[in-house]
Amino acid sequence: MNTASTEFRKRVRMALADDELQHAMGRAKGGFVLNRQKAIAEFPEFHQMTDAARDIKDHVLMNLDLYLEIYEKKVLENGGQVHWARTAEEASTIVEGLCRRSGARKITKGKSMVSEEINLNEKLEKSGMQVIETDLGEYIVQLASEKPSHIIAPAVHKTRNQISKLFYKHHKPMGYADKVSERKEIVQQARSVLRNHFVESDIGITGANFLIAETGSSVIVTNEGNGDLTSVLPRMQIVVAGIEKVIPSLEDLSVFLRVLARSATGQEISAYTSLYSGPRANHADEEGPEQYHVVLVDNGRSSMLGSEYQSMLRCIRCGACLNHCTVYNVIGGHAYGSIYPGPMGSVLTPLIDGHENNTDLANACTLNGLCRTICPVHIPLPDLLRNHRTQQQRRKLTPFTGRFFFAIWVYLVRRPHFYQIVLALPIWVLNRVGRKSGVIKRIPLANGWTNSRDFPCPSAQTFQRQWRAEMRKFNA
Amino acid sequence: MLSYVEVILDNISNNEEALASFENVTVGFFVTCIVDLLRPSVGFAALHLLKAAGFHVEVPASQACCGQPAYNSGNESSAIDIARQVISVFENFDYVVVPSGSCAGMLRKHYPRLFASDFIWLDRARNLASKTYELNEFLVDVARIDNLSSTVSKTCTYHDSCSGLNELGIHKQPRALLTKLEGLELKEMEEADECCGFGGLFCVKYPDISTRIVERKVNNALSTGADMLIGGDLGCLMNIAGYLRRMGSSMKVFHVAEVLAGMINDPSIGEKEEHA
Numbered sequence: 191m192n193t194a195s196t197e198f199r200k201r202v203r204m205a206l207a208d209d210e211l212q213h214a215m216g217r218a219k220g221g222f223v224l225n226r227q228k229a230i231a232e233f234p235e236f237h238q239m240t241d242a243a244r245d246i247k248d249h250v251l252m253n254l255d256l257y258l259e260i261y262e263k264k265v266l267e268n269g270g271q272v273h274w275a276r277t278a279e280e281a282s283t284i285v286e287g288l289c290r291r292s293g294a295r296k297i298t299k300g301k302s303m304v305s306e307e308i309n310l311n312e313k314l315e316k317s318g319m320q321v322i323e324t325d326l327g328e329y330i331v332q333l334a335s336e337k338p339s340h341i342i343a344p345a346v347h348k349t350r351n352q353i354s355k356l357f358y359k360h361h362k363p364m365g366y367a368d369k370v371s372e373r374k375e376i377v378q379q380a381r382s383v384l385r386n387h388f389v390e391s392d393i394g395i396t397g398a399n400f401l402i403a404e405t406g407s408s409v410i411v412t413n414e415g416n417g418d419l420t421s422v423l424p425r426m427q428i429v430v431a432g433i434e435k436v437i438p439s440l441e442d443l444s445v446f447l448r449v450l451a452r453s454a455t456g457q458e459i460s461a462y463t464s465l466y467s468g469p470r471a472n473h474a475d476e477e478g479p480e481q482y483h484v485v486l487v488d489n490g491r492s493s494m495l496g497s498e499y500q501s502m503l504r505c506i507r508c509g510a511c512l513n514h515c516t517v518y519n520v521i522g523g524h525a526y527g528s529i530y531p532g533p534m535g536s537v538l539t540p541l542i543d544g545h546e547n548n549t550d551l552a553n554a555c556t557l558n559g560l561c562r563t564i565c566p567v568h569i570p571l572p573d574l575l576r577n578h579r580t581q582q583q584r585r586k587l588t589p590f591t592g593r594f595f596f597a598i599w600v601y602l603v604r605r606p607h608f609y610q611i612v613l614a615l616p617i618w619v620l621n622r623v624g625r626k627s628g629v630i631k632r633i634p635l636a637n638g639w640t641n642s643r644d645f646p647c648p649s650a651q652t653f654q655r656q657w658r659a660e661m662r663k664f665n666a
Numbered sequence: 667m668l669s670y671v672e673v674i675l676d677n678i679s680n681n682e683e684a685l686a687s688f689e690n691v692t693v694g695f696f697v698t699c700i701v702d703l704l705r706p707s708v709g710f711a712a713l714h715l716l717k718a719a720g721f722h723v724e725v726p727a728s729q730a731c732c733g734q735p736a737y738n739s740g741n742e743s744s745a746i747d748i749a750r751q752v753i754s755v756f757e758n759f760d761y762v763v764v765p766s767g768s769c770a771g772m773l774r775k776h777y778p779r780l781f782a783s784d785f786i787w788l789d790r791a792r793n794l795a796s797k798t799y800e801l802n803e804f805l806v807d808v809a810r811i812d813n814l815s816s817t818v819s820k821t822c823t824y825h826d827s828c829s830g831l832n833e834l835g836i837h838k839q840p841r842a843l844l845t846k847l848e849g850l851e852l853k854e855m856e857e858a859d860e861c862c863g864f865g866g867l868f869c870v871k872y873p874d875i876s877t878r879i880v881e882r883k884v885n886n887a888l889s890t891g892a893d894m895l896i897g898g899d900l901g902c903l904m905n906i907a908g909y910l911r912r913m914g915s916s917m918k919v920f921h922v923a924e925v926l927a928g929m930i931n932d933p934s935i936g937e938k939e940e941h942a
Contacts, residue, residue, distance in 0.1 A: 199874075206874055516861040520878045554872050556865025556879075557738055559832030573779070579740030588740075599735070600744040603699075604751060606730040617703055628938035629911045638870030642877040643908030646704070646936030653697050653706035657725055664713065 222513035225456025247504035264406025268468030270482035278308040294392035300417040301325035302397025324416040339523030342509040394420035398431035404439040411460040427479040453508040504567040511561035533561040552578035678718040688720035694759030699731035711927035719809035767830020770800035806839040816928035819849035823892040827899035864905040907935040
């Protein structure tokens with residue numbers, strides 16, 4: 191087993207043994223799933239709308255260069271600037287450069303997964319800038335020196351008690367003497383602390399849920415309004431977005447807005463939907479940043495175009511596949527060891543970061559198919575995960591012993607009569623061992639099963655053998 | 667050993683019209699490797715049900731596995747070899763019936779995918795896919811089986827296995843069949859459509875995760891107060907029964923075919939034989 195795999199298994203064990211994590215995950219799951227169900231039930235056109243969303247994304251991906259150029263042209267017309275980044279490193283360097291040259295000391299951020307992908311916070315902090323996450327969940331994980339464990343609910347793995355302690359530790363020196371534990375008080379305190387940061391911020395950095403080619407706008411949806419305060423108050427706004435985020439028009443946006451919130455949180459629409467199209471028009475304008483920059487990140491995306499993984503570029507990061515994933519719900523996001531967890535992350539991470547260090551992601555999945563069913567842009571996630579497994583086999587990244595036993599099994603399956611002869615004995619032995627109690631408590635080489643489960647005892651003879659002996663009577 | 671062949675099921679039948687129309691229709695029965703090796707009674711139960719519905723049933727000797735373990739572990743070329751073999755053996759039957767949503771899904775959804783760039787085999791795979799059914803959906807949607815008058819005085823809960831549910835949309839059919847049985851009370855568990863953590867090789871590759879998932883499944887099942895858990899996929903049932911037995915629970919676990927064929931007086935999955 192390679193180091194990465196050992197690490198993965200260690201993280202899984204830790205997650206399973208973490209009672210607070212288990213408690214938090216157990217509670218969050220039901221809410222997301224039920225709310226989505228309700229929201230969809232109240233919107234009969236939902237499934238047609240998801241077909242339309244898929245078709246729009248497919249159309250864009252077939253013409254991505256065209257729409258990106260239109261988008262860039264519009265942003266320039268609006269007075270903004272567009273920067274192209276091929277890699278994560280290039281992207282974070284561009285943003286860091288913009289911040290440093292403008293003499294920024296404090297930077298506020300809206301929730302942005304792509305900024306996590308390019309390790310932006312570390313880069314900025316290394317250059318001596320203070321970075322404040324303003325989405326409540328992101329703020330909590332930042333205080334805890336952690337990474338988000340969910341793409342839309344970064345602190346879903348934390349219990350209220352843990353958050354309460356965290357706030358007390360970090361806010362006490364700022365003059366908040368009382369420990370807050372009620373939901374309302376926690377939100378109120380975060381709001382009060384963040385308010386000052388918003389006002390003092392030099393630069394606001396946000397991601398984008400969508401980029402609209404028609405108008406050159408970037409769109410973010412939030413429930414806290416933090417995105418707006420991040421964008422509008424500082425003198426410079428930087429939008430960081432993956433190149434796949436572009437959609438043709440405002441008309442198309444209306445399709446995605448109807449699909450996104452319902453899939454993500456079960457809301458009809460998020461509390462805030464904001465469009466930003468550039469800097470304030472002239473200095474007489476009262477609001478808006480003086481400078482507006484968009485950093486478009488490739489980081490492996492363009493190589494997915496035209497490949498068997500192209501459909502993954504349709505992803506709108508709603509998080510529904512995480513919420514519905516049986517495995518995600520018991521191990522939580524951090525166990526994946528990647529910024530994108532769950533089904534979508536298990537597809538995406540090896541494409542961005544390579545297969546070698548991520549062999550477990552595609553395999554730690556039961557292929558139950560639910561993520562495909564609920565994906566609002568119909569990404570065939572299980573098929574893509576299976577493709578990853580095929581890639582691993584081709585490159586012999588799987589353990590030798592497994593491949594050896596597998597070859598024997600395939601040899602036998604392809605010779606059914608010989609298969610029956612060879613398997614008769616082990617089946618008979620298992621039956622002898624287990625028939626008194628009905629189960630077998632321990633099977634060598636199958637500890638994975640028998641350590642936690644009994645193995646139900648098989649019959650003494652296979653179906654085929656019994657059937658061949660008595661089929662005449664059946665058909666009589 | 668029990669002889670399931672001699673069991674006479676006079677309490678299952680189909681209406682005359684159906685019987686007449688299925689007289690010359692032959693069903694190829696795909697046993698599945700796991701039923702063949704671990705629980706033959708499921709195969710016999712299915713055969714009895716198909717016969718009672720009026721079909722002529724054949725069980726080709728030249729079958730072992732549908733190739734799903736190869737396919738799902740990324741051994742595409744082995745999966746293709748196995749698929750060719752299954753297609754050759756089964757393509758000439760009028761219908762192919764499989765007592766598992768997972769294996770039926772493999773034949774119906776994934777064989778065509780395996781041959782996406784091989785037009786001759788793609789046609790053959792699609793032909794097989796078009797006549798392949800999971801047992802429950804076949805009994806309801808094709809056989810339209812009429813009379814299931816066994817008495818099963820039990821409270822039961824049904825686990826929807828994922829492949830059958832998510833790939834083939836099987837949800838109503840087993841419930842429609844089970845509720846025809848006299849005395850059977852169906853109590854739905856929370857998250858009945860949620861994965862049990864079996865996942866084929868997943869359960870031995872990632873036993874910690876798998877165990878936590880089956881623990882949750884079993885707790886949901888036990889909370890219903892049912893005497894019996896029923897499902898349509900032996901893999902999931904082995905996993906659930908194995909966990910129930912380890913924790914010392916007496917909840918019985920049966921494949922839906924066994925319940926429909928009235929075989930519930932035999933030992934359930936993982937239960938000891940009374941006279942052994």
